[in-house]
Amino acid sequence: MTAVAMVARLCLVILFPFSGLDKIVHWDQAIKQAESSPLGGARYMMIGGIIIEFATPVCIVLLWHAVIAALVLAVFCVATAVLFHPFWKFPGFWSGGNTEGAAHFWDFLKNFGLVGGLLLIVVAAPVLPASRHVTHHAVPAPHTPARTAPKTDTRRGP
Structure with a gap:
């Protein structure tokens, strides 16, 4: 089940x-789109968006602060939808076609x-933090019998 969960997280954020790489490669076009937002600071929004798009998926897949990363990415998706995909501003958006x-x-x-x-x-x-998650789901070492009996306490006194 752990492998399925990892694949699901990977598919969700891949x-x-x-998208971040596309923003870097097509920087001028991405800045132009960011400038269409009612908010200012297009370059800062773009840099922040790129950082979010590269960092949060890694955190989610590796379960390293996954909850925080998923919340940040969810807010990012809501903001992107509302700011850059205002379908309601286009007449006949539901009329179909291209x-x-x-x-x-x-x-x-x-x-x-x-x-x-x-x-x-x-x-x-x-x-679980990522390091604990990895060791928790790691393949256990083969059982080997103890080489010596446990030592007994040889101290004297009260």
Whole structure:
């Protein structure tokens, strides 16, 4: 079951590092999109987003502060959906076809689907730190009999 849980966490977050890489490779286009936000500080938002997209998936997959990482990534997904996929601003977003409004509608919903998966990580993540998780699920060493009998206390006195 542990392997299935790890694969599930990996599948849930695999797109984020690629999204961060895409922002780096296509920096000018990413900055242009970030500047479309009603918030200021497009460059700072972009740098923060890239850090979040690279760091939090690693934390989630390795269960190292997974709850905090999943919460940060969930907030990031909500903010991204609301700020950058305002489908309601496009007339006929539900009319189907290959319209800009329809694309934003589906991206908005996908972000909230990710939020749901990330919140499942929050409620279902083991409370073990990553180092304990790894040793807890490691293959145990083969049993070997004790080489010597336990030592007895040879001290004297009260």
